[in-house]
Amino acid sequence: EAQVTQNPRYLITVTGKKLTVTCSQNMNHEYMSWYRQDPGLGLRQIYYSMNVEVTDKGDVPEGYKVSRKEKRNFPLILESPSPNQTSLYFCASKVRTAEETQYFGPGTRLLVL
Amino acid sequence: QQQVKQSPQSLIVQKGGISIINCAYENTAFDYFPWYQQFPGKGPALLIAIRPDVSEKKEGRFTISFNKSAKQFSLHIMDSQPGDSATYFCAASRGGGADGLTFGKGTHLIIQP
Numbered sequence: 001e002a003q004v005t006q007n008p009r010y011l012i013t014v015t016g017k018k019l020t021v022t023c024s025q026n027m028n029h030e031y032m033s034w035y036r037q038d039p040g041l042g043l044r045q046i047y048y049s050m051n052v053e054v055t056d057k058g059d060v061p062e063g064y065k066v067s068r069k070e071k072r073n074f075p076l077i078l079e080s081p082s083p084n085q086t087s088l089y090f091c092a093s094k095v096r097t098a099e100e101t102q103y104f105g106p107g108t109r110l111l112v113l
Numbered sequence: 114q115q116q117v118k119q120s121p122q123s124l125i126v127q128k129g130g131i132s133i134i135n136c137a138y139e140n141t142a143f144d145y146f147p148w149y150q151q152f153p154g155k156g157p158a159l160l161i162a163i164r165p166d167v168s169e170k171k172e173g174r175f176t177i178s179f180n181k182s183a184k185q186f187s188l189h190i191m192d193s194q195p196g197d198s199a200t201y202f203c204a205a206s207r208g209g210g211a212d213g214l215t216f217g218k219g220t221h222l223i224i225q226p
Contacts, residue, residue, distance in 0.1 A: 033213050035216075043214075043219075044216070045214070090156050
C-alpha cells in the first residue's frame with residue numbers, strides 16, 4: 001500500500017529535550033516536506049527536500065532541522081524544543097514533476113511542556 | 114504576508130444544500146490550485162485541483178470555480194452530505210512542481226442532517 005508513515009503519532013516532552021520525528025514514504029517520491037498545523041493558522045511549511053541531500057527552508061524553519069540521506073526518509077529534528085513548537089506535524093511527499101498531488105502522513109501531535 | 118486568504122473560517126450547511134468556500138491569492142506566479150479535505154485525526158487528502166487555463170472543474174458533487182482576473186477561486190459542494198463534514202483547505206503553488214503548497218487557514222464545514 002502506497003503511504004507516508006510518521007512516528008511517533010503522539011509525543012509529550014519537556015523543554016530542551018532533543019527529539020526526532022521520523023517520516024518514511026514507499027512511493028519513490030523525490031519531493032518531501034514537513035508542515036505544522038495550528039488552529040486558525042492552517043498548514044505552514046517548515047522544510048522541504050527536492051531529493052537526497054537537497055533540503056531548503058519553508059515558511060517557518062526556526063527551531064527545526066531536517067536531513068535527507070535516503071530517498072524514502074525525511075526526519076524532522078527539534079534539537080531544543082520549546083512550548084511554542086507544540087503543534088500537529090505532517091510529513092508529505094510527491095513526485096517532483098508538474099503533478100502536484102502531495103500525499104500526507106497521518107500526523108504527529110507534539111506537546112512540549 | 115498571507116498569500117492565500119480563505120473564508121469563511123467555519124460553515125454550517127443543511128443536508129442537501131450547497132457549501133461554498135472561497136479563496137483569494139496574491140501571487141500571480143501561482144499556477145496550480147488544489148483543495149484538500151481533512152477529517153479529524155487524519156492527514157489532508159487531495160480533493161480536486163485546477164490550473165488557471167480553465168475557469169471551472171467538476172468532479173462529482175465537487176466543483177472548483179476559478180476567476181483569474183480577480184485572483185479568486187472557490188469550492189462548491191453540491192447536495193452536501195453529513196459525510197462531507199471536515200476541514201477544507203485551499204492551496205496554491207507555482208513552478209510546475211518545484212515549489213511547495215501555500216495553504217489557506219482552513220474552513221471547518223459541518224453538514225447538519
